[in-house]
Each structure stands twice: as structure tokens, then as C-alpha cells.
Amino acid sequence: MGEAPAFFVDHLEDGYTNGFGVKSEPKNRDTSVQIGDRSFVIGGNHEGNPLFLGVQIHDKITNKWSSPTVLGTGPKPCKGYSAIVLPKGRILVIKKGSASDDSIWFLEVDTPFIREQKKLLGREVVAWSKGVRGNAEKPIVISGPSGVGKGTLISMLMKEFPSMFGFSVSHTTRAPRCMEKNGVHYHFTDKTVMEKEIKDGKFLEFASVHGNLYGTSIESVEVVTDSGKRCILDIDVQGARSVKASSLDAIFIFVCPPSMKELEDRLRARGTETEEQIQKRLRNAEAEIKAGKSSGIFEHILYNDNLEECYKNLKNLLGINDLAPVNGVEAVEGIDLPKEHTVTKMDDKILIQETGEGTKNKMIVLDLSSINGGAPGRTRGIVLDTVKSS
Numbered sequence: 001m002g003e004a005p006a007f008f009v010d011h012l013e014d015g016y017t018n019g020f021g022v023k024s025e026p027k028n029r030d031t032s033v034q035i036g037d038r039s040f041v042i043g044g045n046h047e048g049n050p051l052f053l054g055v056q057i058h059d060k061i062t063n064k065w066s067s068p069t070v071l072g073t074g075p076k077p078c079k080g081y082s083a084i085v086l087p088k089g090r091i092l093v094i095k096k097g098s099a100s101d102d103s104i105w106f107l108e109v110d111t112p113f114i115r116e117q118k119k120l121l122g123r124e125v126v127a128w129s130k131g132v133r134g135n136a137e138k139p140i141v142i143s144g145p146s147g148v149g150k151g152t153l154i155s156m157l158m159k160e161f162p163s164m165f166g167f168s169v170s171h172t173t174r175a176p177r178c179m180e181k182n183g184v185h186y187h188f189t190d191k192t193v194m195e196k197e198i199k200d201g202k203f204l205e206f207a208s209v210h211g212n213l214y215g216t217s218i219e220s221v222e223v224v225t226d227s228g229k230r231c232i233l234d235i236d237v238q239g240a241r242s243v244k245a246s247s248l249d250a251i252f253i254f255v256c257p258p259s260m261k262e263l264e265d266r267l268r269a270r271g272t273e274t275e276e277q278i279q280k281r282l283r284n285a286e287a288e289i290k291a292g293k294s295s296g297i298f299e300h301i302l303y304n305d306n307l308e309e310c311y312k313n314l315k316n317l318l319g320i321n322d323l324a325p326v327n328g329v330e331a332v333e334g335i336d337l338p339k340e341h342t343v344t345k346m347d348d349k350i351l352i353q354e355t356g357e358g359t360k361n362k363m364i365v366l367d368l369s370s371i372n373g374g375a376p377g378r379t380r381g382i383v384l385d386t387v388k389s390s
């Protein structure tokens with residue numbers, strides 16, 4: 001059943017007092033959305049940075065303002081926004097007068113991911129996720145013990161389908177191997193720098209693996225998704241568990257070796273670790289394989305005995321074969337969002353009606369019934385259509 005037109009948008013005409021009791025200048029471009037006892041004010045910029053849109057929270061009960069940690073890359077500040085409350089702790093933010101590939105954004109304020117991050121960071125957190133039109137495929141998480149062949153399988157996939165898949169480049173504190181390039185294989189980083197970035201909420205997941213810190217930054221996943229490619233994450237089981245708890249909505253694959261002996265042979269033949277490191281990786285492998293098979297994280301388990309066969313099985317479970325199209329994202333017609341508009345929510349549909357003199361009163365329907373994914377990363381499955389007047 002449709003709902004009555006609901007305008008949750010409240011443009012702040014009169015200014016507001018911030019947490020320090022200072023009355024701000026009226027900001028016509030700021031937009032406020034109320035959820036329960038809290039108002040989320042979207043506008044201005046983030047910590048004085050003109051490139052990042054600001055978010056502030058006002059708690060009615062305590063009458064206090066706070067500046068949350070903002071995760072993910074949000075929309076760039078623009079002339080104005082419409083905002084509407086969605087179920088499950090999300091706010092839909094529509095950029096006025098913008099092109100469709102940059103117009104639909106979601107601010108998560110109370111999703112499972114946000115609750116988890118709040119616990120982790122010990123403060124208020126919100127997260128941005130950009131709306132992506134069309135049926136972009138889920139990201140892929142690949143885990144398995146060191147030396148099982150994850151990297152080899154991923155390289156084969158990226159070589160065969162270069163425009164379909166993109167690799168999420170992780171951060172690590174381990175030293176680069178001789179052929180590894182910074183920014184390509186890993187972002188090689190310093191422990192203190194990485195720990196600070198983790199504290200600042202820049203990481204989707206992180207874990208201590210074989211004595212070093214590894215992590216997937218939110219930006220690494222966004223970069224791949226924004227290039228229109230399906231994102232592949234090569235991470236350990238602890239990282240996979242964290243991603244499973246996030247809103248990323250990925251496919252989880254665990255790769256097993258045919259035997260521990262074969263795993264050891266492969267690690268030795270690769271020749272990238274010292275004997276001590278090999279022993280450590282092998283010790284960890286037993287626990288990883290046990291967790292991979294029994295944790296309920298992974299929907300698919302692949303055995304990498306014969307490489308070609310395993311690769312074929314990987315392609316089968318991803319639903320691709322040699323005849324598959326080379327790009328995973330459908331091309332969609334561009335639709336510009338009108339500068340002046342009203343927003344009305346009708347169940348899963350948002351009606352965006354152009355207003356103002358001398359306009360064509362264009363009506364756009366934003367259908368959210370098939371959305372999936374979310375912050376960090378992208379909210380996929382957006383359908384945006386112009387209603388043709390007869």
C-alpha cells in the first residue's frame with residue numbers, strides 16, 4: 001500500500017546551535033533528518049575540508065551536538081540535497097541538479113555495520129554508500145591458507161576477464177617481496193600509520209596474519225566498484241568473518257589444498273618465505289582450514305589440486321564461462337536529477353518531482369525494491385526511470 005506523501009526533509013533556514021553553544025550561520029543548503037531522538041544534519045563540509053560533505057548529529061534528549069566519524073567516501077558538497085528516512089537505519093540523500101551516476105547516496109546511521117563500528121571505535125559513526133544503478137554483481141571474498149593458490153586463481157581470472165574483475169589492494173605491514181609493487185600487490189605501510197588509519201575508521205576489516213597487520217581499506221573496495229568492476233578480496237578467515245558482519249553482501253569462497261604436504265611443497269617452491277615463516281604459515285594453515293570448513297562464513301569450498309580444474313570450478317560457481325560478456329555492469333541511460341524538486345516516498349519507490357518556474361515538471365521514479373549491499377562500498381540495484389508524460 002502506498003504511503004501518504006512524506007516530506008522528511010527539513011532545510012535549515014534559521015541556523016542551529018552546535019555542541020559548544022555557538023549559533024551557526026543559517027545554512028539554507030543544510031538538510032536535517034530526524035530519526036527517533038536524533039537529528040542528522042547533512043551539509044557544509046567535514047572538518048573544514050571543502051571536498052567532503054559534513055554530517056552532524058543532534059541528540060534531542062541531551063541537547064548535544066556531535067560530529068561522528070564518517071566512513072566511506074561521501075558525495076562532494078553541492079548546492080543542495082533532499083533526504084528521506086529509509087527503514088533499517090538508512091537515510092537516502094539525493095544530490096540536487098546532479099548526473100545519475102552521482103546523484104543517489106545512502107547515509108547509514110544505524111545498520112549492523114554501523115553498530116559494529118561504533119563498538120569498535122567507541123564513538124558515533126555514520127557511513128556513506130553510493131547508489132549504483134543496474135545489476136552490478138556482488139564482490140567476491142576469497143580465503144584459504146597461505147600457499148593454496150588464491151593469488152594464482154585471482155590472477156587467472158583477472159587476466160581472462162580484465163574488464164570484469166578488479167582487485168582490492170590491501171594494506172600490509174609486511175615487507176614487499178622482490179617482484180611486488182606498492183599500490184599494485186599491496187599498499188605497503190608502516191604499523192603506526194596503519195593503526196592510526198584503523199582507529200580513524202578507514203578500514204572495512206583488518207587482522208593480524210602470520211605476525212603482520214593486513215587490512216582492506218574502504219577506499220580500496222570503492223575504487224574497484226566505481227570503475228564498474230566486480231571487486232575481489234583476497235583475505236584471511238578473520239577478515240572474511242568481519243566482512244560477513246558488514247553490509248558488503250559478498251560471495252565467500254574458501255580454497256583448500258589437496259593435502260598439508262602439497263601445501264608445504266607449494267610454499268617452499270614459491271620461495272618467498274624464510275623457513276621460520278613457512279613453519280608459522282603451515283601451523284596457522286591447520287586452524288584456517290578448520291575454520292574455513294566449519295565457520296559458516298563460506299558458501300563455496302574449492303579444492304585446488306589440479307589448477308586448471310579448480311579454475312574451471314571457480315568460473316562455474318561465479319556463473320561465468322568463456323562466452324560470458326566482458327563487463328559485469330549493464331550500461332544505463334543517464335538521467336539528470338532536477339535542481340529544484342520535491343521527494344515523496346511510496347513504499348519502496350521514491351518520486352522525485354521537478355518544481356520551479358519554467359521547468360518541464362519532469363517526474364523521476366527511484367525504485368529501491370531491489371537494492372543490496374551498502375556501506376562500506378556501494379549500494380547496488382538502484383532503478384531510476386523518467387516518467388514519460390503522455
Ligand SMILES: Nc1ncnc2c1ncn2[C@@H]1O[C@H](COP(=O)(O)OP(=O)(O)OP(=O)(O)O)[C@@H](O)[C@H]1O
Pocket residue numbers: 144145146147148149150151152153266267269270304305306307308310
Ligand atoms: N593447483 C596448483 N598446483 C601446483 N602449484 C600451484 C597450484 N596452485 C598454485 N600453485 C603454486 O603454489 C604457489 C602458491 O600459490 P599462491 O601464491 O597463489 O598462493 P596464495 O594462496 O595466494 O598464498 P598467500 O596466501 O601466501 O598469498 C605458487 O608458486 C603457485 O604457482
Ligand SMILES: Nc1nc2c(ncn2[C@@H]2O[C@H](COP(=O)(O)O)[C@@H](O)[C@H]2O)c(=O)[nH]1
Pocket residue numbers: 143144145146150170171174205206207209210214215216234235236237238239240
Ligand atoms: N584479513 C586480511 N587478510 C589479508 C589481507 N590481504 C592479504 N591477506 C591474507 O594474508 C595472508 C598472507 O598474505 P601474503 O601476501 O603475505 O602471502 C593471505 O592468507 C592473505 O589472504 C587483508 O587485507 N586482510
